[in-house]
Amino acid sequence: MQSKISVQNLSLTYSDGVESLHEINVEVIANAVNVFFGPAGGGKSSLLRAFNRLNDLADVRHLSGEIWFNGKNILEPDTDVIELRRKIGMVFSRPVPLPLTLWENVAYGLLLMGEKRKNRLDEAVEKALRLAALWDEVKDRLNDPASAISGGQQQRLCLARVLALEPEVILLDEPTSALDPVSTAKIEYSLLELKEQYTIVLVPHNVQQAARVADYAAFFLQGRLVEYGIGKQLFVSPKVKETEDYVTGRFG
């Protein structure tokens, strides 16, 4: 097992003055599904948004610590955030298709990079849609507005949109929280396939999902990392009482 992202002493406070992440130390393991779970408000989304520097858009008052990725601390001000975001893609909890066609949605990242060759784009779009298990359903309507497909399809479109950039890491923040069980199963299945090639960080939308897919799991509670370990072990025999309470549903 090889570490892809290494978080060291990361603390983050938004402008409201509440510390949302406190001294976090965690490793994201390459070619595995890394699950960050825990009750709402634990800081999971904040940590994910730190990985691709999307927190730059938020009102962050204090940020300290280090996030090492490909031999660089990406929190350094000289980081090329555009490049970083192409390498670390993100899928959000609510599917947000851009107000463009299906094709344009998937090609969006490449179009931003200045890729104009139609055949290259077509190839990339097809490859990404196949990886996201959506190609067969939409191949005849790529020029339709992306809002015309179902919510479950939209979320797979969002995954395809990230895959088209061939990133190294894919962050998924409760990607199935708005989806039906069938669409949820499809996404989970994709993740298990994708981890051969990519590093996955998943915030699951419940403990069951966490237990189903986790190779490594980290339990977050109110901005602190409570427990971190190999998925199977952590869910079967948690070491910390809070983790056990949460995993067994006795929490709160």
Place this chain on the structure above:
Amino acid sequence: MNLPEYSRKMRQVEVLGINLLRLITLLTAVPVIGIIVFILIRGLPAISWEFLTQMPRDGMRAGGILPAIIGTVYLTLGTAIFSVPLGVAAGIYLAEYASDNATTRLIRIAIINLAGIPSVVYGLFGLGLFVLFLRLGTSILAASLTLSIMTLPVIISTTEEALRSVPNAFRVVSTSLGGTRWQTTWRITLPQAMPGVITGIILGLERAAGETAPILFTGAAFFLPRLPASPMDATMALPYHIFVISTSVPGMPLQIQYGTVLVLLVFVLGMNLLATLIRNRARARRQW
């Protein structure tokens, strides 16, 4: 008083209230409709091909009003050339780039106040700055610049408003896919805001087209025997022409006055209608 009786009373009061509001709303529409109908009735007989395409004759007491129509078109286009790029750019800056600090708040307050300044003040300001100081003379250019300053706040604030109404999730997603702020604005936010932006532009220009005071000292001519040939020429214009023929020409046929008013009204209401159509079409097609 028992409960059913009480709620029946309340319902009666509510019905009464709603009908009262309905009546008041209708009453406010009466003057507008009245003006339009009155002007249509009085003005329509004056409208003819000659009226729209001929120069005035007999000291403007006969013939057409072509130079005033052309002049208003020129002034509106001239205003658009300056105020649209500047106004849209400033709106984009305020909505997408400016951080919320004291300076931007000051700018916003200035823009709001700019919109409240009486138009005659713009006229005098234009006279001082463009006509005299910059030596542009009484010209289409000076009048267009003056009207632009008056139109700018409308375009800036509607552009900003339209951009702000685009869901933030689009910006976040675009950014997460490696989009710069400019790419996000250009590819997603601005196209989505475009109907609102265009509506603002048209409403701003519509006001410019109908104003008299700002062009009075800066570019409007009482009477010109020929059409303006360059932006440095003065021009006749519909609003000022109406003022002239209704106050300063003895023996002016009433019909021509009403006809001219009707033409201006159609011009301005036509722009308004266009704005409404664009907005409704965009609303129907919007995906969020």
